[in-house]
Amino acid sequence: MSRLTVGPDLVATLLVFAASMLLRNASVYDPYWSVAPPLIVVGWIAAAAEDGVVLRQVLVTALVTVWAFRLTANWARGWSGLRHEDWRYRQLRAQTRGRLPWWLVNFTGIQLMPTLVVFAGLLPGWPAVAGDRAVGPLDVLAVLVTAGAIGLEAVADDQLRRFTADPANRGRICDRGLWRYSRHPNYLGEIAFWCGLWLFGLAADPSWWWTLVGPLTVLTLFVGATIPLMERRSLDRRPGYAAHRREVPMLLPRPPIRRRIPD
Template sequence: MPQYSYSQSLKIMLIPYIIIGILWFPLTFLIETYYDSILISQFLVIQITTAFLFLIGFYYNNTSIYDIYWKIAPMFFVPYWSKGSGNMILPVLVYFYCIKQNYTYFRFWPGLQYEDYRNVAVKQQYPNPMIFWPIIYLGFEVVPSIMIFLGHLPLYYAFISQNPCTFAYNFSIIFTISAIAIELIADYQLFPYRSKLLKGDCDVGLWRYSRHPNYFGECMYWWGQYLCQLSFGFENAWTIIGAACIQALFSFYSIPDMETHLLKKRETYATYKKKVVSSFIPWFRMEK
């Protein structure tokens, strides 16, 4: 892989997203001339822009060009869904979540030499480009793009609904704010360890009670979206599919895979794992 400076890497990473930002609504209006549905238009725009980012990543031979997409796309389609609803709180929360996620990502991002270890593992397992790149596109880009759409789908029905249960609605807002705060605090506490400023296992703050409090906050955010929609009634309760799929992804893939990775990476992690017994929900420690 060619070596790029940080400034070159930043341009290569961000310019495709600037292009996506410029083209998002023209693409939306074009699609809506054929399909009079903002759900269909936004789903198709998400898939078109995902394919565009895949081609950019393929050109630069870097799978992590896509990494920030799921933290960018909601900043376009959620406000579009909210138009005419008069609801400003939910789009603001989505923006705050996305900005926080991007800030956390770029805080440690070293440049284009970085690729997610999971993508690297797939490349090592399937070195044939004819196999590797389709796996990356379908499994690591198309599927997450569908998940961010489904995860935020409850908000669409919240925007077009009226007269929520005030208590339930306010609770969902507080729940979502708490989720973002938990993930923000967890990321802040992890940063010195992730950036190699400190060595060893992060065993401070939230990390003393959960091995993955950032994942806990992340999943709480998606359940917050669903709880918000649920405050308007049970008519669209089926939108639980988004939060449920994301929860399943973290519970059955992301957390076990990260645990395996950390056990291989650090010998001390096995001891940390015995002390911090919960891999997800913050819980009591076991010191002995």
């Protein structure tokens, strides 16, 4: 447990924060939280020395790396240079101007909090790479959940990208493909990814069951902050979104509700 430290992650976050202040752009942080996890996992494998099961270590490292590469590439597609700053950060800057110093808001709300949330989600990765139980059926389930989650995110992001790229869809609600059954299928995939990682940890060392706090922390962030923020924006910008919310579930998919046409 002494080798499980958040210190290097926090130091790196401080460096990224300093760069964001120098460049006056909080979005400098955006690629960091998806790049850091595979590096942390590799560091944990090195710290575990001869502990752990090699096959499980390879599986966990490969899946976390694929997740990180896909997510970072998805961010890069929407990045237009150092002048580009996420609309959420601009909104937060405007809402806190005159009440709180921007450096404090930037560090705590935009950079430190995501670092801690992602580290919490990654906690099951330690027993996953250091635990010595043989690979078994629970690992198979973990692979299916984690790989399926990455695929779900990839498909959902691609469908949304294609929808928004069509000028005819400006101001419209994406209700095609996976988005027909869930308002946020990409976020569902993200939450499922961390649940899959927890299954790896549980398979390797059941005494670390309490690292369930990791995926629960990620779930709390999405349900308590990220999704409400996105939904308020959609309610303001897209007519009919209130009705869309009544017909399509937030996360867990179900067939869309068919509105009854009056006789």
